[in-house]
Amino acid sequence: MKKRYALFPGCLMPTEQYAYELSLRETLPLLGVELVDVEGFSCCGEPMKSVNQLLTLYLSARNLAIAQKHHLDIYVPCAMCHLALTECQHILEKNPAMKERINGMLAAEELTYTEKTHLVHTVDLLHDVIGIQTIKEHVKKPLHGLKIAAHYGCHILRPKEIGRPDDSENPQKIETILKALGAEPVNYPQKLDCCGAPLLANLPESALTKTGQKLQAIQEQQIQGLVDVCPWCHKMFDSRQTKAGETVAVKLDVPVVYLTQLLGIAFGIPPEKLGLELNLSPVEKLQQEAKP
Amino acid sequence: MSIIDLTSMGEPQSELRKELNDRLTKLQDEISDYCFQCARCTSGCEAHKLLELEPHKIVALLKRGLLNELINADVIWTCMTCQKCRERCPQRVAPIEILFALKNIAVANGKQIPGKYTAMLQSILTMGLIQDVQQTTTRTNTTVKRDDLGLPPLSKPVDAAKFQAGIMKIAMEKV
Amino acid sequence: MRRIGVFVCHCGINIAQNVDVKTLTEYASHLNGVVVAKEYKYMCSDVGATLIKDTIKEFKLDGIVIASCSPRMHEHTFRRVANDGGVNPYRVEISNIREQCSWAHSDKQKATEKAKYLVRSAVSKALSLEPLKPSTLKVIPEALIIGGGIAGIQASLDLANDGFKVHLVERDPSIGGHMAQLDKTFPTLDCSSCILTPKMMEVANHENIELLSYAEIVSIEGSIGNYTVKIRKKPRYVDVDKCTGCGDCATNCRLKDRITSEFNQGMGKRGAAYMPFPQAVPLKYVIDDKKCLFLTKGKCGDEPLCKKACAQNAICFDQKEEIIERKVGAIIVATGYDVMDPAVVYEYGYDQSPDVITTLELERLISSSGPTKGEILRPSNQQKPKSVTFILCVGSRDETQCSWCCRIGCMTALKQVYLLREKLGEDVEINVCYNDLRSFGKGYEEFYRKVRGLHTNMFRGRPSEVRPMTDHLKIDIFDTTTNKLFEIKTDMVVLVPAMMPRKDAAEFARLLHLTLSGDGFFLEAHPKLRPVDTFVNGIFIAGCCQAPKDIQDTVSQASAAASRATTILSQEELEIDPLIAMVDEDVCTGCGICIEVCPYEARTLNERKRIAEVNNALCAGCGSCIAACPSNASIHKNFTKKQLLNMVDDIM
């Protein structure tokens, strides 16, 4: 069955986390997903929540309204965006007065938030919509022998009451997908620890300490690699890994890839198409260590 | 009649507390009154492990109405938004939401916004996103931009003037 | 030749791990008079019992020794097993090799040696045990209930509905107890009098209940199944047969509204002729003989106005107190509690400001039948308060006052916060200073949550003092949730005082031979397994006289006590334990010392024979007389000097 989604890119992925975008655009169509590029999206609003929550709500509603105009479900690869949009729907659905107010403001751009739209993130898109069986069918180079840890990211797990892509306390969907790819997922005690990204704006030092502490723990457990599913987390774990290591005074050497990149590797897609050269962590180790 | 914090001579700002409670109920089903100070939130707080944030104390101070103290405290800006406090609170209190509200009130009251928030806000106003396309470095030390990778054009507000008009309306409004 | 069997119990590993039971059994089997010895894992189990019974039959035993736990645990069980097997139950001797051996020692070899001594002496006692037969006693199928609070009311109704005659003795002019003073009850907020009054009416009208209000116990004699009770009926100075409860006496009393009302906790006034509260049962007026002008001074103007006003001619000043006697088979004590006088914690200002009140006083203020008709007014100026502050645990959980938890204070305060919020509206500040918030009962935690949602300021901490200022009260409290010292300025302070045993509990306990626990409340026979029994057979306790508790628990206990009493009252005859004192008529000189020492009044002097006698029904087998008797004429059955000395000899 063909699945169509508006791709909601957000800010971070399309302006610097190209590897995520490249790899998802490469792998998802293979699995029968049609990604529709829609004009006019803006920031989801989440980064502004500390400054002005109404602005967050407005921006989220605006993006939802754009997708609704095209009658499309939305695929949100960023965990933060996914939380913003989900929460916005949650608030507007239960608070009609607020919905009316927001719609009043959206009128400036001739937009209306109409009804609840189906939202997916990479994790539930792969696990629930596409399904493990389909993924397995596409594996050409199984990742045998690779011990991989998953980092879900706080924002796709919590708060459970508004509906999140996986269980808030014991998420297992990425692990199931990793198994389908032939890899060996590891459950590790620090799995639910935060990546630190939300503090990047005002307390970068503390943010990097968080990142460093988690990576250090992973490194000490002889885990061969880390997968993530959020441009913010990836920015911390991969793009800033060296810095994070400096902050906690440890030499960090953990390969970090997007789940969609790992999917591509297992599907036998050439690394350049997956943006693997954009990862700053030693991802070549992953390719070497996988036993075909 | 009255309650005074004898250390700082601070008095509860019940109006402000009402406003904050109001906005919390509008945005979430969140009523801080129910907090019974089990400190489960602080026990699991990602920020507490690094910095001095104690979400249970934030709630306790809020329940006392000592909002000035909270709004002026730098510590409210240390929340990592991990949502664990909200997820695990046995009384469905969401310290994280209280922190967002406090930060919002601080900003509305003209408190200096820390760090890069102002730059991000500016960028959203001008082009709709927190930043424009960046040049990134590869592992082999070459630099690339979005276009170099064959990615389609960036999705962003088409009519900047209209987009800004919408946002400007919000500046006038309270939650 | 006697034929004794010895049964050694492992008690799981309780005994077996420190006593070598095999060796012990082997040893016992060779003792003089022993024809068989056996061991088993749990002698008290069904299998153990069958083993004993089968062995009795197989070896034709006429006495048995059980080496096991303390006789307090299972003596009764093994007596029954022996009886079923065909051995006189009083020819069972328990050798305590658990509490007094295996639990007390860790050297297995030495413990086994000690166990051998213990078993040997038990065998020697068994050899000389007399077969005894319990005597019987006719049960009087009537009950006495002391105290007419909700506990006494519930117990009375339960027993009366079971068909037993009940005599309910209440000290005050009306039944109802503390519950009658309450407005609404937590956690369901039922109106207290709405649920209590129907029960009080039922008591008044029940054909099986004799309500003796304004009455007190003078003495209690006798024992389980057959008690003789003397009751003092205080004069009401109102002929209850004539009084219709019209109230003309009270309206006309010269002292009307001049005497502090006990029922309203001193917050309202009454006259010398009064009815404690409108729903009182019996609905009869009473004249306060400590205040009435005519009764105290012999003169009330030209003539007592009450007498003049009463159309029924019910006022009768020449009423005298009356002592009546009732015979009952069982007694339930339900005398309730006292609220601590918070003035003992002087620094909380109860004696210093009229605006510092107790929760019980606040109940009266909230109640629409109370002194302010339900309006919450600040006592000092009769204005609506702008701020009310509760202080919990006043005198409770305090080693200088009452070390126990009052168990209802937290919920009472929460309930009152709820009711105040309802009556005073949103803009009144309500503060609660608590130490721990205990909301353990069904629906209680949910109620607590509800109250938190009512803009209640909860401070975790105990204020050091309450300072009366010129127009308000000031409390400094260090709140451990914020780690801050707050100053609360408030209009009214409500103290949650400790719940105490009745002032006269100790005296009352002596009257009934009850035991008090360390806190001064009546002690139950076992905190878990016999919670409403006392150490006196046939006397039960219910409600707050046993320990502080809420109405739910009080009523449950009352029904439990009634049901325990039924197990006695429903029998025609009771067996009386034969292990009691007897008199060797040949030796007794009739000196009467035993009569003086017997705490159960079981001894009398037979003037004709000039010897002391034992009333079998009263003797509790305590042994005081045996120790006291100078001529060795007092004998405790199956604990004779000879039997005991034999045991000692065998150990030496």
Ligand SMILES: Cc1cc2nc3c(=O)[nH]c(=O)nc-3n(C[C@H](O)[C@H](O)[C@H](O)COP(=O)(O)OP(=O)(O)OC[C@H]3O[C@@H](n4cnc5c(N)ncnc54)[C@H](O)[C@@H]3O)c2cc1C
């Ligand atoms: C302020 C306050 C509020 C409360 N609110 C609630 C509530 O909302 N919900 C709840 O569940 N519980 C509440 N309680 C607890 C409740 O009062 C008790 O659980 C209940 O009253 C206990 O009943 P009782 O029969 O054991 O004792 P009592 O009510 O004390 O009754 C004992 C009776 O025995 C009589 N008596 C005493 N000595 C003698 C004697 N020697 N001879 C003859 N008669 C005697 C007394 O006159 C009295 O009538 C509250 C208590 C207080 C103080």
Ligand code: SF4
């Ligand atoms: S906010 Fe929730 S978790 Fe934190 S102290 Fe209060 S009740 Fe406990």
Ligand code: SF4
């Ligand atoms: S959301 Fe903020 S306050 Fe809550 S636990 Fe996470 S870091 Fe702490």
Ligand code: SF4
């Ligand atoms: S019930 Fe509450 S008020 Fe009473 S002593 Fe216990 S903790 Fe204190």
Ligand code: SF4
């Ligand atoms: S043993 Fe003696 S003193 Fe004790 S109750 Fe019996 S007769 Fe009285």
